[in-house]
Amino acid sequence: MEKMEGFKKLTRIDVALKLASKECSRVSIRGEVINIEKAPGRILAEDIISQYDVPPYDRASMDGYAIMHEGSFSASPTNPAIFRIIGIAEAGGARKRIGEGETVEIYTGAPMPEGADAVAAAEDCIRRGEEVHVLKPVPKFANVSKQGEDLKKGEVVLRKGRVLRAWDIGVLAAVRIREVAVRAKVRVGVLSTGKELVDISDPGSMEWTSIVDSTKPMLKSLLNEVSCSVIDGGIAPDDVEEIRSRLVKLADEADLLITIGGTSVGRKDLVPEVLRQDRASKLIFHGIAAKPGKPFGFGIFLGKPLFMLPGYPVSALVGYERVVEPVIRSLIGIPERRRRRVKAVIARRVPTTPGLRHFLRVRLEGEGERLVAVPIALTGSGLLSSIANADGIVVIGEDKEGVEEGELVEVELLDG
Amino acid sequence: MEKMEGFKKLTRIDVALKLASKECSRVSIRGEVINIEKAPGRILAEDIISQYDVPPYDRASMDGYAIMHEGSFSASPTNPAIFRIIGIAEAGGARKRIGEGETVEIYTGAPMPEGADAVAAAEDCIRRGEEVHVLKPVPKFANVSKQGEDLKKGEVVLRKGRVLRAWDIGVLAAVRIREVAVRAKVRVGVLSTGKELVDISDPGSMEWTSIVDSTKPMLKSLLNEVSCSVIDGGIAPDDVEEIRSRLVKLADEADLLITIGGTSVGRKDLVPEVLRQDRASKLIFHGIAAKPGKPFGFGIFLGKPLFMLPGYPVSALVGYERVVEPVIRSLIGIPERRRRRVKAVIARRVPTTPGLRHFLRVRLEGEGERLVAVPIALTGSGLLSSIANADGIVVIGEDKEGVEEGELVEVELLDG
Numbered sequence: 001m002e003k004m005e006g007f008k009k010l011t012r013i014d015v016a017l018k019l020a021s022k023e024c025s026r027v028s029i030r031g032e033v034i035n036i037e038k039a040p041g042r043i044l045a046e047d048i049i050s051q052y053d054v055p056p057y058d059r060a061s062m063d064g065y066a067i068m069h070e071g072s073f074s075a076s077p078t079n080p081a082i083f084r085i086i087g088i089a090e091a092g093g094a095r096k097r098i099g100e101g102e103t104v105e106i107y108t109g110a111p112m113p114e115g116a117d118a119v120a121a122a123e124d125c126i127r128r129g130e131e132v133h134v135l136k137p138v139p140k141f142a143n144v145s146k147q148g149e150d151l152k153k154g155e156v157v158l159r160k161g162r163v164l165r166a167w168d169i170g171v172l173a174a175v176r177i178r179e180v181a182v183r184a185k186v187r188v189g190v191l192s193t194g195k196e197l198v199d200i201s202d203p204g205s206m207e208w209t210s211i212v213d214s215t216k217p218m219l220k221s222l223l224n225e226v227s228c229s230v231i232d233g234g235i236a237p238d239d240v241e242e243i244r245s246r247l248v249k250l251a252d253e254a255d256l257l258i259t260i261g262g263t264s265v266g267r268k269d270l271v272p273e274v275l276r277q278d279r280a281s282k283l284i285f286h287g288i289a290a291k292p293g294k295p296f297g298f299g300i301f302l303g304k305p306l307f308m309l310p311g312y313p314v315s316a317l318v319g320y321e322r323v324v325e326p327v328i329r330s331l332i333g334i335p336e337r338r339r340r341r342v343k344a345v346i347a348r349r350v351p352t353t354p355g356l357r358h359f360l361r362v363r364l365e366g367e368g369e370r371l372v373a374v375p376i377a378l379t380g381s382g383l384l385s386s387i388a389n390a391d392g393i394v395v396i397g398e399d400k401e402g403v404e405e406g407e408l409v410e411v412e413l414l415d416g
Numbered sequence: 417m418e419k420m421e422g423f424k425k426l427t428r429i430d431v432a433l434k435l436a437s438k439e440c441s442r443v444s445i446r447g448e449v450i451n452i453e454k455a456p457g458r459i460l461a462e463d464i465i466s467q468y469d470v471p472p473y474d475r476a477s478m479d480g481y482a483i484m485h486e487g488s489f490s491a492s493p494t495n496p497a498i499f500r501i502i503g504i505a506e507a508g509g510a511r512k513r514i515g516e517g518e519t520v521e522i523y524t525g526a527p528m529p530e531g532a533d534a535v536a537a538a539e540d541c542i543r544r545g546e547e548v549h550v551l552k553p554v555p556k557f558a559n560v561s562k563q564g565e566d567l568k569k570g571e572v573v574l575r576k577g578r579v580l581r582a583w584d585i586g587v588l589a590a591v592r593i594r595e596v597a598v599r600a601k602v603r604v605g606v607l608s609t610g611k612e613l614v615d616i617s618d619p620g621s622m623e624w625t626s627i628v629d630s631t632k633p634m635l636k637s638l639l640n641e642v643s644c645s646v647i648d649g650g651i652a653p654d655d656v657e658e659i660r661s662r663l664v665k666l667a668d669e670a671d672l673l674i675t676i677g678g679t680s681v682g683r684k685d686l687v688p689e690v691l692r693q694d695r696a697s698k699l700i701f702h703g704i705a706a707k708p709g710k711p712f713g714f715g716i717f718l719g720k721p722l723f724m725l726p727g728y729p730v731s732a733l734v735g736y737e738r739v740v741e742p743v744i745r746s747l748i749g750i751p752e753r754r755r756r757r758v759k760a761v762i763a764r765r766v767p768t769t770p771g772l773r774h775f776l777r778v779r780l781e782g783e784g785e786r787l788v789a790v791p792i793a794l795t796g797s798g799l800l801s802s803i804a805n806a807d808g809i810v811v812i813g814e815d816k817e818g819v820e821e822g823e824l825v826e827v828e829l830l831d832g
Binding site: 040157165169206208211219238313338 | 508524525527567581589611619627630637684751
C-alpha cells in the first residue's frame, strides 16, 4: 500500500482545461455529406453559395393590382387613377403582360406581369366591375419582392463553421441544396473499469451484491447531448494488460477516449499506469483540485487524447462537465454550455477546503421573497441521488474556505 | 375579389395562445416503453420505485483500514491504536471478517468486512509491516457508505412527469432498470399548400422559376427539436377538396396538424375554408395581431387541433414560436423555451403599428461599451435571410408605436 497517501499534486480545473484543450486542438474531425433534414445542430463544413436567385423573379408581396406606377402619379380618393382589369395573376401561374392603363388582379407570391412595376395594395383600391380605382399614388416597386431580394445567385448564403439552425435548413432548401457537407461527429471510445461492475444490459450475470455500472450510461447520454458518436468498449476488469488491449482497439476507431474508474492512487491507479508503461503515451495530469472529482486524469494514448474519469457518477460528472465537454464543444465548434443562473442565499454554512474547487449540489426553495439554496449532501461523491434531486450547482472557488449561512451565492440551474 | 380587404378581426397573440392551449389540453399523448439509452429528454410516464438498495451493502468510501471503531477510541500520534492486518478488501472481492484488534486494508468501493464499522483513512495511518498504527480516533461509520445510502429499496427514485436527464439514466441503471415507460412523441401531421411550390426532394420537377418549399423543412427541424414525430403530408395544390382529403388522412395518424400557406384572406383562404365547410370542424381564430405572422389561424379538424401557419418562412416562424411550440411543450410536459436575453440600444427609429405585436430581426454590434441592435429588414416577412442573418429578435408590444433611435430594448438571442 505504498502510495495510499493521496495524489502528489493536484491540477487546478482551469489549468486542466487548458492542458487538455491544447492537446486536443490537434484532433481533426473529418467531414461527411448528409441530407439537410438531418443537418440541424451540425456544423457546416463548406461555404454555401447560392446557385439561384430567391425569389427567382419579381413577385407581388401583397394582394392587389399590378400596374405601371406612373399611371397612379396624381391619384387621390376624389380623383382616382383608373385601370382596366385584364386578368388574374396567382402564385404558380404563368406570367402575364400589361399595357398602359391596364392591370391584373394579383395575389401574394404571383410573378409580376411584364410591364408592371408596382402593386397597388387592395386596401388602397376600389373595384368597379372590370375596372379598379386606385386611390393614391403607388411608388415604383411598391409591394414587389424583387428577384434575388432574399438570397442572391453567387452570394455566400451560409458560412462554413456555422451551427445549422432550423431556418438555415429553410435557406438550404430555398437555394435547392439537398445535401450538405458537415463536420463528422466526434467518435468517442468509452471504457469502464472495475471487476465489481456489471453492465445494465447483462442481467444474467447479476446477483444482489452486483454493482451496476451507472456512470457509463450517464456518460453516453451526456455525449449524445453534444452529438458524439459513442463506441462502447464495455467493462474491463482491474488489470493493466486487459485495459491496455481494450484501449488499443478503441484508439483505432475513436477520435478521443474516455475511461471510467481506475484513476485512484495506489493499487487502483490502473489507467494512468497504462500510460506510464507505454513509451508512445504520456500522462499529462492526474488528480485535479476539485471536490468531488479529484481522481480525474488526462493523457495521450497512442496519439489519442484520453480522459480518465473517476468511477463514481457525481465525481465523473464534474470532470466531464468542467473539462471533457468544453473540449468536445470546442472541437466540434459549438458554443459552450450556458446554464441559467440565479442568485440565492445558502441555507447553512458549508466549510470547504481551500485550494479545491467545490461543486455543491443544492435544492432551491422559496422562503418569503428569498430564494434559498439548500445543500443536498456534503459528502458522498458516489451519490447519484444527490444530483438527481438537485435543482442546481453552487461552485465554490479555490480561494474560499466555505460559504457562510445566509451568504448570497450563484446557482447554476440543472434544468436545461 | 370580394374579400381582398384584409382580416376582419385580429386575435392578440396571448389570446391566441390561450385559445389554442385550451383546445389542445384535451389531446392525450400515449405512452411507450423504451430502452433507457434512448430515454434522455423524454418524459417519464411512471414512478420508478427501486427494487434494490444502492449500494447493496455497506462499503468503504475511502482507501484505508477497516476496523471496529472502538479500538481507536484514544488513539493519537504519540499513542496510536495498533491493528493487525489480516487481508485486503477490494471492490468486487469477497466479504472478509475481522475480530478485535484486527483490520483489513480496504479500497474504495469494497464491501465492509463483517465486524468492521469504520474505515481509518490511509492518511491518518502509518503502516509498519503487518501492522497499522491509527493516529486518531475514528468515529463509528466513518468513511463508510451505508447500504441504501444513495437509493433505497421501496423508495420512489424518479417521479412520473420528469424530463429524463443524463444522470437519471444513471439512476435507472443503478436500480437495474433497462426499459422505462415514457410519454410517446407527439405525432404532428404537416401539410404545405400552394401550386407554386416544389419539394426539395423532387429535383426532377424543378424549373428555374420553381419556388422550393423552404418553410416545411424549417418547420420539420423545429418540430424535431422538441422531439415530435413528423408525418409529412406533402404539398397540396390550391384546392379545398384536395387539402381536405390530405388532412383527413393526416388526422387519422397524427395528434395534431399543421398546415403551411393558404391562410390569407380572399381567394387564398383555402385552409380556413376547409374548416368552415365541415360541420364537425371549427375555425377558432384566423388572423393574429402580429407582424410578421398575421395570416395565422387555429381550429379543430375532425377532432384534431389544426394550426394554420402562413406560407412565408419568417411569418410561419412567428406563429410557430409564439403559439405552436409553447402548446406542444406543455402537451409533452417539457419546460418553455428560454432564450438568453441581452439589453441593447436600437440603431434607428422603427415605427410600428399600434395593436400589432412586432418581431424585429436584429444584428448585434458592439459600439464602444454599448451593444447596438441593428434592425435587419423592416419589410419582407418572406425573407429567410432576415432570420438567418439575425443575432436576435426584439419584440415590440401592441401598445407601442415603435421604438426610437437609441432606445434601450431587450433582445432575445437566437443562438440556443
